[in-house]
Amino acid sequence: MRPYSYVRAEDVDGxxxxxxxxPNAAFLAGGTNLVDLMKLxxxxxxxxxxxxxxxxxxxxxxDDGGLRIGAAVPNSVLAADRKVRTRYPALSQALLAGAxxxxxxxxxxxxxxxxxxxCVYWQDTTTPCNKRxxxxxxxxxxxxxxxxxxxxxxxxxxxxxxxxxxxxxxxxDAYVNVRGPDGERRIPIEVLHRLPGDTPQRDTTLEHxxxxxxxxxxxxxxxxxxxxxxxxxxxxxxxxxVSVAAALDIEDGVIRDARIALGGVAHKPWRATKAEEALRxxxxxEANFRAAADIEMEDAEPLGGNAFKxxxxxxxxxxxxxxxxxxxx
Amino acid sequence: xDAQITLHVDxxxxxxxxxxxxxxxxxxxxxxxxISPKKGCDHGQCGACTVLLDGRRAKSxxxxxxxxxxxxxxxxxxxxxxxxxxxxQQSFIEHDGFQCGYCTPGQIVSAVGMLExxxxxxxxxxxxxxxxxxxxxxxxxIRERMSGNLCRCAAYANIVPAIREVxxx
Numbered sequence: 001m002r003p004y005s006y007v008r009a010e011d012v013d014g015x016x017x018x019x020x021x022x023p024n025a026a027f028l029a030g031g032t033n034l035v036d037l038m039k040l041x042x043x044x045x046x047x048x049x050x051x052x053x054x055x056x057x058x059x060x061x062x063d064d065g066g067l068r069i070g071a072a073v074p075n076s077v078l079a080a081d082r083k084v085r086t087r088y089p090a091l092s093q094a095l096l097a098g099a100x101x102x103x104x105x106x107x108x109x110x111x112x113x114x115x116x117x118x119c120v121y122w123q124d125t126t127t128p129c130n131k132r133x134x135x136x137x138x139x140x141x142x143x144x145x146x147x148x149x150x151x152x153x154x155x156x157x158x159x160x161x162x163x164x165x166x167x168x169x170x171x172x173d174a175y176v177n178v179r180g181p182d183g184e185r186r187i188p189i190e191v192l193h194r195l196p197g198d199t200p201q202r203d204t205t206l207e208h209x210x211x212x213x214x215x216x217x218x219x220x221x222x223x224x225x226x227x228x229x230x231x232x233x234x235x236x237x238x239x240x241x242v243s244v245a246a247a248l249d250i251e252d253g254v255i256r257d258a259r260i261a262l263g264g265v266a267h268k269p270w271r272a273t274k275a276e277e278a279l280r281x282x283x284x285x286e287a288n289f290r291a292a293a294d295i296e297m298e299d300a301e302p303l304g305g306n307a308f309k310x311x312x313x314x315x316x317x318x319x320x321x322x323x324x325x326x327x328x329x
Numbered sequence: 330x331d332a333q334i335t336l337h338v339d340x341x342x343x344x345x346x347x348x349x350x351x352x353x354x355x356x357x358x359x360x361x362x363x364i365s366p367k368k369g370c371d372h373g374q375c376g377a378c379t380v381l382l383d384g385r386r387a388k389s390x391x392x393x394x395x396x397x398x399x400x401x402x403x404x405x406x407x408x409x410x411x412x413x414x415x416x417x418q419q420s421f422i423e424h425d426g427f428q429c430g431y432c433t434p435g436q437i438v439s440a441v442g443m444l445e446x447x448x449x450x451x452x453x454x455x456x457x458x459x460x461x462x463x464x465x466x467x468x469x470x471i472r473e474r475m476s477g478n479l480c481r482c483a484a485y486a487n488i489v490p491a492i493r494e495v496x497x498x
Binding site: 001003004005006028031034035036037039050052074079080082085086089094096097099100101102103105106145225234235 | 330332347349350352372373378379382385386387388391392393395396416440443444446449450451452453454456459460472473474475476477478
């Protein structure tokens with residue numbers, strides 16, 4: 001690991017100011033991803049600004065009926081929160097499907113959103129990677145790409161976002177509250193993560209020095225009828241090949257509204273807006289679920305090693321919606 | 330860069346001057362001679378380094394010591410009270426819950442932390458009803474909740490009953 005200076009700021013503004021002045025500095029929260037990547041020297045910050053004790057570690061009701069999740073809330077605590085379990089069950093399920101008990105106790109909400117891809121080439125400093133070293137090439141496009149993207153990738157990068165939690169938050173239209181050198185911003189989660197395009201070195205739309213302080217979940221009654229399903233190569237403790245977070249609002253056998261987001265398929269949590277649109281005001285039938293999944297997958301462009309993800313994603317969407325429709329009547 | 334920190338390790342206050350890159354695992358093993366937490370992968374994947382960090386189980390290889398100044402740390406060595414083994418330790422012996430033993434301190438500390446999570450009513454990936462008040466810790470639940478601890482000897486078949494029996498007592 002390269003040497004660095006460790007700084008514990010007094011408050012959020014102090015942390016933001018410290019980072020803004022140091023172009024190669026990084027925020028440290030739980031450290032479960034960052035410390036690992038520093039050991040591998042994939043990331044080499046020269047200053048670490050510890051923010052773990054600076055932001056809220058509470059889950060609180062908002063006046064509008066939604067929830068505010070402090071950036072420092074550990075993944076384990078958030079998954080077990082009674083308000084989350086009853087009002088946003090897909091979020092609890094997503095968190096519980098990720099990592100292990102020991103990691104969930106350390107990892108924070110803000111850090112989970114900002115974790116890095118597990119693309120093996122990105123984590124291996126001996127191989128070309130446009131995300132790690134822009135212009136060096138993408139080793140995954142012609143390499144081992146079973147775990148890589150089928151939607152929204154570019155010729156420069158086919159990495160996937162690894163978070164389970166963020167997929168559920170994307171389905172729930174979460175807002176991410178950010179403090180930066182220029183004050184506060186409120187970012188729809190859809191806009192926080194980005195597609196690689198020709199700047200794959202940027203995972204998010206955050207500017208250097210901007211710190212996530214909390215995440216807001218909007219109050220929507222039918223989010224209580226939601227589910228997260230994850231398909232992986234082990235029964236536990238593995239990243240998703242494909243995952244889906246979905247919520248259904250059903251009345252008299254008709255779909256009034258739907259939310260669907262996919263994990264493991266793109267550089268960001270993939271909001272399946274085409275499928276959602278296709279489902280609105282349609283009767284609850286397996287054929288309609290299948291048609292909606294087909295529409296979403298029309299844009300899929302699989303690589304040599306991950307064509308299986310297209311039918312897998314389709315089937316996981318249909319299965320999850322079927323279960324929700326049976327439970328949500 | 331060096332930093333001066335204090336760690337409370339198995340009930341004893343220890344003051345240290347450390348390079349800020351030092352993990353809790355290396356602080357324990359290399360600086361304090363507390364060698365029950367093991368270095369397996371050093372990347373947060375195997376669980377051999379598991380300790381209780383301020384009461385919750387955590388992978389000490391990914392936690393920077395300087396970021397946990399003042400923390401209470403419990404290792405497998407600190408679980409026994411007045412020379413009596415912790416019930417989990419005793420049960421691992423009775424059930425032969427290990428072969429080479431390298432992962433065992435991490436398994437035991439993880440099991441102790443896991444049982445506390447169950448007492449809080451925390452659900453897991455395999456908990457059928459998310460809103461259940463009391464968790465029923467069957468073998469499937471134990472396996473899921475212990476999935477962050479790998480055993481290359483595959484002593485799982487004895488680790489699961491060792492943990493289950495402590496619960497049944």
